[in-house]
Amino acid sequence: MHALYYYPGNASLLPHMVLREIGAPFELRLVDRTKEAQKSAEYLRLNPNGRIPVLVDGDLVLFEAAAITLHLADRHPGSGIAPPPGTPERAHFYKWMVHLTNTPQAEYRAWFYPWEHVTDRAMADTVKQAAGERLHHMFGVIAGQLGKGPWLLGERFSAADLFLFMLVRWGREMPHPPRERPEIAAHASRVLKRPAVQATLDAEELKPPIF
Numbered sequence: 001m002h003a004l005y006y007y008p009g010n011a012s013l014l015p016h017m018v019l020r021e022i023g024a025p026f027e028l029r030l031v032d033r034t035k036e037a038q039k040s041a042e043y044l045r046l047n048p049n050g051r052i053p054v055l056v057d058g059d060l061v062l063f064e065a066a067a068i069t070l071h072l073a074d075r076h077p078g079s080g081i082a083p084p085p086g087t088p089e090r091a092h093f094y095k096w097m098v099h100l101t102n103t104p105q106a107e108y109r110a111w112f113y114p115w116e117h118v119t120d121r122a123m124a125d126t127v128k129q130a131a132g133e134r135l136h137h138m139f140g141v142i143a144g145q146l147g148k149g150p151w152l153l154g155e156r157f158s159a160a161d162l163f164l165f166m167l168v169r170w171g172r173e174m175p176h177p178p179r180e181r182p183e184i185a186a187h188a189s190r191v192l193k194r195p196a197v198q199a200t201l202d203a204e205e206l207k208p209p210i211f
């Protein structure tokens with residue numbers, strides 16, 4: 001039995017969608033950000049970074065949404081969320097998972113928390129603006145790679161598509177939202193149609209506009 005520490009719409013959205021795609025039994029545990037519960041002593045014992053999400057799997061405690069997703073792919077090999085290990089498709093799956101977590105996802109930290117990136121808070125707005133411009137460029141590159149898709153790996157759906165969907169959603173209020181790119185909008189619409197994704201959005205009570 002897995003337990004996922006989450007907050008609606010946060011980076012926990014990825015492992016939450018993954019768990020529902022897999023169909024594995026799991027329990028949701030709300031980390032109440034409105035009360036800064038992610039910085040509580042109890043939560044810091046699970047993730048000393050004070051960030052959401054955390055997955056508990058028996059004795060295993062994991063932070064980092066991408067690592068949790070890769071672990072779930074290993075734990076549920078027949079679930080179809082990742083290609084078989086040792087194949088070129090699996091290599092591309094790793095590429096996308098790592099790229100999405102260390103490039104656009106990291107950039108979103110600067111967009112959502114610009115004050116963490118400056119010593120003079122008056123400069124925070126310029127950090128945010130620059131992050132928005134870099135994200136716009138990054139989604140342009142991803143759109144070019146997506147082409148007709150339908151998925152990031154071509155014909156094969158994978159958890160990387162759920163990751164991209166979460167990141168596209170996060171940008172919905174940027175001056176240039178990722179959905180401006182037709183390939184990205186088409187991809188997000190396809191992901192949105194998946195029953196596991198719908199069930200996740202319902203459970204987190206996330207209302208339109210979704211991306």
Ligand SMILES: N[C@@H](CCC(=O)N[C@@H](CS)C(=O)NCC(=O)O)C(=O)O
Pocket residue numbers: 009010011012038050051052053063064065066
């Ligand atoms: N790289 C981490 C990022 C986690 C992260 O930044 N989570 C945000 C929510 S999306 C958070 O917990 N923010 C609250 C805070 O930093 O206090 C992951 O993917 O798990």
